[in-house]
Amino acid sequence: MFKPLILYIGLRYTRAKRRTQFISFITLTSILGIALGVTALITVLSVMNGFEAELRERILGMTSHATVTGLDGQLEDWQKLNGLIDNYPNIEGTAPFINGQVMINADRRVSGTMLRGILPNVEHQVSEVAEKMKAGSLEQLMPGEYNIVLGAELAAYLGAMVGDKITVITPQITSTPAGILPRMRRFTVSGIFEVGMYEYDRNMAIIHLDDASRLFRMGEAVSGLRLKLDDLFNAPQISRSIAQALYEDYRVSDWTQAHSNFFRAIQTEKRVMFIILLLIVAVAAFNIVSTLVMVVTDKRGDIAILKTQGLSSPSVMGIFIVLGAIIGVVGTLLGTAGGIALALNVETIVPAIEQFFGVQFMAADVYYISELPSKLEWEDVYTIAGMAFSLSLLATLYPAWQASKINPAEVLRYE
Known part of the structure; x- marks a missing residue:
């Protein structure tokens, strides 16, 4: 069977003879070094992609794609504005909200938290909190009933369950014959939600919009309108076009501004990890230099x-x-192959390791996410494989050039 001479000899040199066992061992370690580096790079980038996607999904499940507020932080004519924006292209849903910082007291436990007033019948258009209810439902938030929905971690800290009474204390003050006192109101816990992010599960409570308006004395005003867009990745462009359409009477922001530092940090960390792990692949690839130099000397x-x-x-x-x-x-x-297999099964392998050794790698009260997600991006796989192979080829040039410069007369003089 015919084989090109160069390819045939190159393949022959990969097979060890008794006197070149050490060279073959070095070749094997070079292969394993490249394989381990590529596996680590694909796995780590897949996990970081998974973290980014999971965090984005959970954050945007509670926050809006875009927000419209007044220049003074309030919207007086929100019903009119809501009707105007609701017909705007690229808008899939709108919902008013009122935000305020409060203290919540239950028995002897006190905790500061963010209190959000919503309209339960339209909240599903802009968030997924209704789908994250562990107990009760948002429909139980009736105006004038003073019911409240707590995050799971907040409820656990306060020791509050559905049906319990809690006291909400606001920063506003009330003048009474006994003196100046903070405004407070008794609420009944009607539900508990859990979105899987400690930031919201521990620091968020939800009440009806009318109750929030009375509690914070906002009258007919709201804090703003939350918008859901048809393309969250195009949020900056859509927000700018809405701001231009509304002239300068309102302030429009989007999720990339509210969480820009957070996601920019993730992208920076991803680039740094890629460079660090690529250096590991480069070290393994340049082991090929020593391998080929030894082969050249032997041959x-x-x-x-x-x-x-x-x-x-x-x-x-x-x-x-x-x-x-x-x-x-x-x-x-x-x-x-190893990186793809590991990246696709990280969510199964890590819990098995945790259970076997009795450890928890990511505590829920420390990290945003308590499990290890993974999202394999084929573009990353192609890039990593291409760069690893390119580095391997680059490492062959110097030993190959040295081999081509061998003078037959000098080598065969004493043969």
């Missing part, structure tokens, strides 16, 4: 004979480039 006699028989210097270079490319291809393929 000097063979190279000299081949050159005396008419093999050109570029062809000699090609032999060792083929040898290095084989190492790179095998290592990259093994690493890619």
Whole structure:
């Protein structure tokens, strides 16, 4: 069976003889180094992609894609504005809200939290809190009933359950014959939600919009309108167009502004981790240099004979480039397969390790997410595999060039 000479000799040099066992061992370690580096890079980037997607989904499940408020932080004519914006292109839903900082007291426990007033019948248009209820429902928030829905962590801290009475204390003050006192109101816990993010589960409570208006003395005004867009990744452009349509009477912001530092930090961390792990792949790839230098030294006699028989210097270079490319291809393929398999099964493997060793890698009260998500991006896989193979080829150039410069007369003089 015919084989190209360069490819045939390159493949022959990958097979060990008794006197070159050590060289073959170095070749094997180079392959394993590339494979491990590629596996680690694909797995880590997939986990970071999963973190970013999970955080974005959970954050946007509680916050809006965009928000419209007045220049003074309140909207007086929100019903008229709501009707205007609701017919605007790219808007899928709108809902008014009132936000305020309060203290919640239950028995002997006190906690500061964010209190949000909503309209339960339209809240589903802009958030997913109705789907995250562990007990009760948003429909139980009736105007004038003074019911309240607590985050799961907040309820656990206060020791509050559905049906319990709690006291909400606002920063506003009330003048009484006994003196100046903070405004407070008794509420009944009617539900508990859990979105899976400690920030919201521990620091968020929800009441009806009318109750919030009375509690904060806002009259007919609200804090603003929350918007759900048809394309959350196009939120900055849509927000700018809405702001231009509303002239300068309102302030329009989007989720990329509210959480810009957070997601920018994730992107920066992802780039840094990519560079660090790519250096590991580069170190493994440049082990090929030492491997090929040893092979060249061992095969000097063979190279000299081949050159005396008419093999050109570029062809000699090609032999060792083929040898290095084989190492790179095998290592990259093994690493890619391992990385894909690991990235697709991280969510199963990590809980099994935690259960086996009795540890928890990510405590819910410390991290935003208590489980390890993974999202495999094929573009990342192609990029990593391509760069690993390119580094492997780059590492072959110097040893191959050295082999092509061997002088047959000097090598065969004492043979």
